[in-house]
Amino acid sequence: MPVLHGDEHIRRLREEENYQDAFVAIGSNRLREKLAGKAVSQGYRLVNAISPLAVISPSVRLGGGIAIMAGATINADSAIGDLAIINTGATVDHDCRIGRAVHIAPQCGLAGNVTVGDGSMLGIGCKVIPEQSIGNNVVLGAGSVVIASIPDGVTAVGVPARIIRQ
Template identity: 65%
Template sequence: MEKGIVVVGAGGHAKVCIESLRAMGKQVDYCIGEASDCELCVGVPILAGDENLKRLRDEGYEMAFIAIGSNRLRGRLGGLAMDMGYQLTNAIHPSAVVSPSVRLGAGVAVMAGAVINAEASIGALSIVNTGATVDHDCAIGEGVHIAPQCGLAGNVKVGDLSFLGVGTRVIPGIHIGTNVTVGAGAVVISDIDHGRTVVGVPARLIK
């Protein structure tokens, strides 16, 4: 019997990722999650405890997807899975529009209705969430989360582990540093240094 994908995570984000994988025609066999009252995640059996990731690898499972919302935890678990010998697959919903010139890292999620335009790049383990748009020549780092309905104009750069909240807008050519948090609905019209948190219209630093 062909072995399917092991999804790490069993929460709401995992549900959406599993349905994206299924829409691609991929088989999801197990979720790795925490002990809870739930035994299934949108019909997929949940195995409680990270030790199951190694056990399934020993049983011959090769493909994994990290379905965790936290950027740092997603990165850590992605590294753990790769160290065990897993390959990280991508979850690209068929309704997403992804230019053929886009460069995608491993373990990337692109949700329903998202658009990624010409010669953009999306780093490993990043999320382009529902209905978000990433325009031409954008460079999105590793472990980034572009939340639902964000709009990034052309030539925007976003550093590793940054989070852009729901409905963020970014004008062309902006550079956003690593580990930045942009609050929901913010409009970014100037560069943001590493490690900063900004909110508002226009986006301003929280001191």
């Protein structure tokens, strides 16, 4: 596939080439959400990129514009919001709720009934025990272990995860 640089191609491809589907392949949650908004406003439909090596329960509800990478597992009755990334080898257990434009990094493990708020980033190898809530726009450092809910807009690191920045 040719790589086209610059946002000016979004409108041209829709109007002149009649492209209808788009996938925003950018890791930054905020930038992915911004560019997806541009694409949708131009009439594109956001499609999902799901590895054939991912395991997804048939009862999972998937949003649009999401990426699910190889080795990821998403179990029963979970919901994955629009523009989320479930990265390589991450596990999302039963009844989890993953918000809009969330990034679950490689090898993260979310136990059952975990909620992750919009725009949050869980660094590589994070673990979250059952029934915890991670707020909106949270950053969890690599290897953090969440044993108590995390409020909106903070950075938390460590084992157990401690808030280091409001």
